[in-house]
Amino acid sequence: MHFLTFKIVEDYDCFGAIYLFSYIISSMSSLVVVAINIGTTHSGYAFSTRHDYMRDHQKISIPAWPSYSGLCPPLTSSCILFDAAGDFHSFGFEAEEKYADLTLENKHQDWYYFKMICEKMEPTLGSLTEDDKGKKMESIKVFAGAILYLKSHFLKTLAQRMYAIDISDISWVLTVPAIWNDSSKLFATEAAKEAGISKDKLFIVREPEAASWTCMRIPNEEKCESSSFEGLISGSKYIVVNVGDPRTDITFHEVQGDGTLKDLCQAQDNHQGGNNLVSSFMNLISDLLGNDVISAFNSEYKFDSQELQNDFKIRMKAMKPDCVDNITFRVPMSLIEIICKFNPNKEKVLTLDARFKEQATVIGNKLRINAELLKTVFDKSYERTFRDVHQLLRHPSMRGITSILLVGEFAVYPMLHKVVKQIFPDKRVIVPPNPDFAVLKGAVIYGHFFN
Structure with a gap:
């Protein structure tokens, strides 16, 4: 941070002073x-x-970022593709689409495809990263490739x-x-x-x-x-809960007088993140349609399975805590084909587990799930995470913490806000725009x- 003091002479007009100040600032800092x-x-x-x-x-x-789904989200996927020679090919949605084509033609075996390039928690110089087939590449080459593409x-x-x-x-x-x-x-x-x-x-x-x-x-x-x-403001003590996918990072901060932040304790990593929420949803689908069916679906039709999971994420963003309506999900035709494979004597219709007959229904290729049943998915996924935070707050160094800052991909979910407020009724829960x-x-x- 640069500091500058200068005097404006009396005969220097206001606009000239503003121009001079802007010029000096721009010459000191990047544009x-x-x-x-x-x-x-x-x-x-x-x-x-x-x-x-x-x-x-x-x-x-x-x-x-234009995607193959026709949507243009503000983030792309963290997928990176290298060819058989180990040279960078593509990143993001483009890498996903190219690799899907290679897989369909069974030409993907020699390529390197990294789907979750930051999954290795603490990479170091010389460390290796495995692609989706177990093939290894230097972590720094993968990470640098992603940076270079975005740059x-x-x-x-x-x-x-x-x-x-x-x-x-x-x-x-x-x-x-x-x-x-x-x-x-x-x-x-x-x-x-x-x-x-x-x-x-x-x-x-x-x-x-x-x-x-x-x-x-x-x-x-x-x-x-x-x-x-x-x-x-200065002196504020608060918790930052970065609810990402697949994990939730938790840090404890105090704002210093100069605007910098002081860590009150070591950052905590919790695997009950967005990935766990999606997994809980897919477990529910397994209960509804059968474990064998969903296991085969996830294995044979990975991209259709991902679309179903994305549909869940989108609908949960709009679901309010007081919602009592059924939520409708479109069932991919590939999933219906899997059902027929396991039940060759049945027609191409979904058959739900009898335990859920009051909470889920099927109309055509649409699966409707009661909101109360979906709410249990949130409770199971995040309650443990924030119970752990509750225990940490008992430490003497945590005295004076009054706020919880919720950020990250899943912090937009109103249902998550409800869970946090229920567990911490005495804390101010802050969710920025x-x-x-x-x-x-x-x-x-x-x-x-x-x-």
């Missing part, structure tokens, strides 16, 4: 800050110019928007999981270097800290899902502040 987040299942980047940041901290761009995508976006900015005027912020140690942060720095990002233009920030920067810079007029949000992008946006703000 653009780009944040890159490589998650376990989803990845992306966000950016803003110095000019936009000075006017509005929250004016941050996040590009859309190149941003530079193309910049060119399309007619920005004439030299790459030396760009600062980069790379987010890392809360539990990564110094060796893993060094790994991230070296991976960025391999992707063409020099150390003097790079910031490394942990995901919960980045999310906190989002909340510390929310304007007063912005509405949070909280009864009385006044920002995270667009909590699924709090890490990316906060990383951009962090980069500008320390630039």
